[in-house]
Amino acid sequence: MFIRQISTLKNSSIANFIKVLLRGISQVILIENAISGFLILLAIMIYSYSLGLMALLSSFIGTVVGKLGGADTKDIDQGLFGYNSVLTGIALSLFLEGSFRWFIALSGAFITAIFTAIVMHITKKIRVPALTFPFIIVTWLILLSSYKLKALKLSPSLVPQDLVHWKLYISGHINWMEGVFSGIGQVFFLDHILSGVLLFLAVFWSSWKFGVLAIIGNALALMTAYILGAEHSLIIKGLYGYNAILTMLAVAIVFSSPQKKYSFLSGVIATILTVPITASISIWLIPYGLPALTMPFVLSSWVFIGSRNILPNL
Template sequence: MVIIDWSLSVDRTIPKPLRIILRGVGQVFFCCNAVTGLIFLMALYIGGVTAGLAATAGVFSSTIAAHLLGFPEKDIDAGLYGFNGTLVGPCLFLFLENSPQLWLYVVLASILSTIVLAALMRILQPCDIPASTAPFILTCWMFMAAVYAFDSFSRGPLLPTAGIPVEAANISMIPVEIGYMAAAKGISEVMFADSVVVGILFLAGIAIHSLRGAAMALAGAIVGIVIPVLLGMDKSLIEMGLYAFNPVLAMMAVGWAFLKPSGRSMGLAFLAGIFTVICQAGLTGFLTPLGLPVLTFPFVLVMWVFLLAASRSKYWEYLNQGK
């Protein structure tokens, strides 16, 4: 609590424009905290200058667009119009070939993510569930698919090649020391960083804002390793943390960000994390023929289903955190 109070005190002393931008970065992990956002952004630059610059361009573009379009100041101040743009930048630079025009692509995509977010907020308001990273997903899918029409852009080697999914090879158990690295990478992969150091810094940034949030993130990373191993999924993908970043977000959302903390919400979060792994495997098979990555769609889909289900139960209550 002392750490959290300290970080929030510093948050309030940061000049408003910079505070809003950094909160937008922090909201990627549901943290409305400029100090946490600063740690996240520094970690991205440590992982790679290009990724850091792309995230910076994205969060600035999406936040400025929200101001110019006259969206609610309360939501802008909380950084809600910044986190989708933060994700758009590194994502497009990861999956598309780097070129000078790509920076314009990032700016345009980040602006669109703000418009999509406002629209989804309106659509989802009666359901009382957050849009979360859905605007980022829809925007990036559209911009990735659009590259076929432009001579100035081309697919990167990491963008899935359209085709029939192949079966995973038989795998062995992952050594404990590799499991630790995979857990850290699972947290870092939320922002497309393949780095143990970045993952540790992300976890530290979350802990500064909320110890429970950090515990849920770590638990999600562990679920994203254990369940794929038990189900016999691709070992190389597990070691890279690619089955962990969606459970990280799902468990944070259900176990901390949107439902009142309790033993029951923690149990529901673990269930959400497990099903997110299965959902990711299924959606990968569905999207591979289209040549599109799953991104955080498994997390969003599972979060929506679980939060809607929780609203019908007498055991869980929503938090009003404005996230």
């Protein structure tokens, strides 16, 4: 009987730990739900099995760092030490090449978990969420170091360009359906329609409100980018959509205003704002060959969430 109880306790602990890992993945889309995390992991693995494994290992690293570091159990169980590590691991494994790529990506996931603790400590004092800021900074720094460190090799997809010769190409037919599913897919750097469908399913599984707001956020980004004359190829690839989706969820529902009736409106404004922010950050980073990542989401969300400390109706 005693041995059976010990075995049940171990199985329960393992199951709970797996749930935490999956929440670490789902928190990338501001969701605390293990089943949603599983659906997201499945979406990543459909696109690339190795990328799915990287996401799981990165979530494991972030969670273990939180546990061994003595972080608040509630923060760990919610997956708050996993999601930034997940994004860093995925991004570095995609944007770097060479035999050290996986080691660097997993090391980046480890560094990000520690940096997450620092950022969480600072942002709590000013009453704004850390969001994906740790992932952005660590990823940018590691990618930039490749210009000085031979062991780090940038992917050919990240090519520095001279702004003097920069031209805006607006041509071609827009496949709106592809843009819809690519938008949410790009949150995890996925360009695959089936993966996008599963990601939307993961969001709706968590809450129908999350799902509806994700669709609205993506639609607003597509329309705004098109009206403002963004490059059609980038609209189709979802590069204007993913930050908008995250911003809508963050501002309108996850970190909503005390005056709930104003949350949706401020979410809409913040979502639209991500489009020009994405364009400006992208052009700023072109000479370095860096991707904008989720910085537009962070900046737009911080503006509205932070300002609510003084302007609660926003």
